[in-house]
Amino acid sequence: MGTQTKGFCKYCGKEYTRSGMLRHLEACKERKSKLAMETYKRKCRYFQIVISGKYAKAYWLIVEVSENTTLKELDQFIRDIWVECCGHLSAFTIHGTQYESCPVTDRFWGEPSKNMNYRLKDVVNVGDSISYEYDFGSTTELMLSIHSCREGEKKKREIIILSRNNPPKILCSNCEQNEAKWVNPEGYCEGVPFWCDKCLGAENEGEEEEGCERQFLVPICNSPRMGVCGYAGSDRYPDLFEPDKR
Ligand SMILES: [Zn+2]
Ligand SMILES: [Zn+2]
Ligand SMILES: [Zn+2]
Known part of the structure; x- marks a missing residue:
């Protein structure tokens, strides 16, 4: 699965690879006209974050997240769309500091770890790389990179998917002809x-x-956790990302 997967642009429905999409999103006319409709009465910053499988690079998400979003909310989103199987622990590592879903507070083991009640604006900057782990046994490792940042109208905090890889075609390893299910x-x-x-x-x-x-x-599901610990896909997000327009 080393092939470069493509995904749709949320705004115009055009299809690009991950790096192509990052370039496109800056130029997308549909997106520009949508953003031009914002009122900017109350402003905040939005981070554009690229999330990908650390090893399974065919799986990627490009999301836009308010700077006021907490790590906990980001963790919940990642769980919902990609990894949640049976409530394992998870952690972000940012500049060498671990932020854990269920922090160890016992000082006996050294510095107590931090929880996830931190807002993005207080812990990340554009250009940062963050690692994320879900399940410390059969771990799914992700990389998050803070690609860019824009100022926009302050809205209810939500995580907007700008693009997501389409499900990679995986061939049956037995007949090597049909699509595997x-x-x-x-x-x-x-x-x-x-x-x-x-x-x-x-x-x-x-x-x-x-x-x-x-x-x-x-x-088979569209996630870097496919097949791990019985993971059978998200029940909140369909495998194929539906753009606003096609
Ligand atoms: Zn577009
Ligand atoms: Zn599990
Ligand atoms: Zn077959």
Whole structure:
């Protein structure tokens, strides 16, 4: 999955790769006219943040977040769209400091860690790279980069998705022809992690030896946590990002 995935621009629906999208968002006419309608009576800054899988770089999100958003709210968003399976711990690391979802306050282990009740404006700046970990056992590692910042009308705090990678096409590792629908997390070592429905059917008719045991299968989903700890995708966000206009 080293292929460069593309995604749609929220405003005009054009399709670009991650780096192409970052350039496009600065020039997008639809976006410019939308922003020109803001009133600027009360202002605040918005950070544009690129979130990607540290290793699974095919997965990326470009979001716009008010400077008043807390790390906790950002954590919740990441959980909702990409990683939440069964309420594991998570942490951001910013300039060497850890901000944890459930901080250790026992001084015995050294400096107590910080919680996530910090506003972005107090902990990040444009150009910063932040690392994020979800689940300290089967960890999903993400990188967040604070790409840019703009001033705009102060609104209810929310995280706006400007673009998101379209689901990468993953081929069945058995037939290498059909699009895979299922991932077998145990199958990575045997080299057959991905399965299409057809091969699964054939497999299940024959004597069940090696290959693939159905109870371990989880659906393919558009997330760097696909298949980890039974993660089966978000129930709040569809895998395919729908732009405002297409
Ligand atoms: Zn656009
Ligand atoms: Zn889990
Ligand atoms: Zn197949």
